[in-house]
Amino acid sequence: FVNKQFGVRSSLLESSTTTTELFARKPFITGNWKLNPQSKSEAVDLARGIADSITGESPSDVALFVPFPYLETVQGIVGDKLIVGAEMITPEINGAFTGGVSPCMLKSMGIEWALAGHSERRTLNKESDEDINKQCKMLVEEGMNVVLCIGESLDEFEKDLVDAVCEIQLKKGLSEIGADQMSQVTIAYEPVWAIGTGKVATPEIAQSVHKSIRSITDKMYGSSVAESTRILYGGSVSPGSVDGLLEKPDIDGALVGGASLDTTSFGRIINFEVAEVLA
Numbered sequence: 595f596v597n598k599q600f601g602v603r604s605s606l607l608e609s610s611t612t613t614t615e616l617f618a619r620k621p622f623i624t625g626n627w628k629l630n631p632q633s634k635s636e637a638v639d640l641a642r643g644i645a646d647s648i649t650g651e652s653p654s655d656v657a658l659f660v661p662f663p664y665l666e667t668v669q670g671i672v673g674d675k676l677i678v679g680a681e682m683i684t685p686e687i688n689g690a691f692t693g694g695v696s697p698c699m700l701k702s703m704g705i706e707w708a709l710a711g712h713s714e715r716r717t718l719n720k721e722s723d724e725d726i727n728k729q730c731k732m733l734v735e736e737g738m739n740v741v742l743c744i745g746e747s748l749d750e751f752e753k754d755l756v757d758a759v760c761e762i763q764l765k766k767g768l769s770e771i772g773a774d775q776m777s778q779v780t781i782a783y784e785p786v787w788a789i790g791t792g793k794v795a796t797p798e799i800a801q802s803v804h805k806s807i808r809s810i811t812d813k814m815y816g817s818s819v820a821e822s823t824r825i826l827y828g829g830s831v832s833p834g835s836v837d838g839l840l841e842k843p844d845i846d847g848a849l850v851g852g853a854s855l856d857t858t859s860f861g862r863i864i865n866f867e868v869a870e871v872l873a
């Protein structure tokens with residue numbers, strides 16, 4: 595077994611292999627803690643455990659999206675080893691928005707990343723594509739980075755509407771965001787039926803949707819943006835499924851929910867192993 599991950603462990607690489615031969619884009623492994631863990635002390639333990647699982651030069655970029663109250667603590671623990679981001683923002687500068695947290699506030703704390711469009715916020719908080727677009731635009735305009743989450747429901751999957759739903763969510767979510775701002779955007783494909791269900795999309799299904807998302811991005815922004823934009827898969831990613839997913843050419847990483855709350859599982863996901871990327 596030869597570990598040929600991007601940017602890593604050159605001592606393990608065959609001398610003739612360059613890391614970029616394997617991955618077109620640097621892999622990006624991200625965790626979304628959602629409404630977890632229940633106490634600051636548990637958050638501290640989890641952040642420490644995850645940071646400890648990154649030894650030496652990381653093969654991937656790694657990010658943790660954590661609840662607002664834990665941001666500063668987690669950031670202090672993980673330092674430069676990984677990115678810490680917010681799970682949502684309120685796209686306003688200031689004013690009468692009780693409970694809101696603005697991009698400016700986050701930036702002033704050194705937080706430069708946030709999720710937008712997670713299916714739980716689309717469903718539970720009734721966020722529309724227009725709301726999500728406002729969030730994405732404000733984040734990029736503030737010089738921050740956004741992971742835009744898109745994905746179809748089970749009903750839409752069964753009706754063969756996957757590509758159509760992703761296209762609409764992508765076009766509306768990224769409306770008025772320019773090609774020059776796309777380096778601040780990561781896309782996460784999260785089929786709703788796969789989130790928290792243990793029913794991970796097969797690598798073949800995920801690859802087919804990721805390829806279609808890349809081709810929509812190409813139509814919107816041209817090939818150089820499409821080829822450099824990272825597209826993550828999310829939905830029941832586990833230590834058992836990550837390697838197969840990351841072997842696919844258009845799957846650039848993972849957005850992990852449940853398994854990011856377990857140090858051993860998330861540590862294994864961060865240190866995923868692929869011997870080759872399969873077309």
Ligand SMILES: O=C(CO)COP(=O)(O)O
Pocket residue numbers: 626712784788789790791792828829830831849850851852853
């Ligand atoms: O929603 C997710 C990440 O944003 C995925 O959650 P699970 O990994 O628990 O399915």
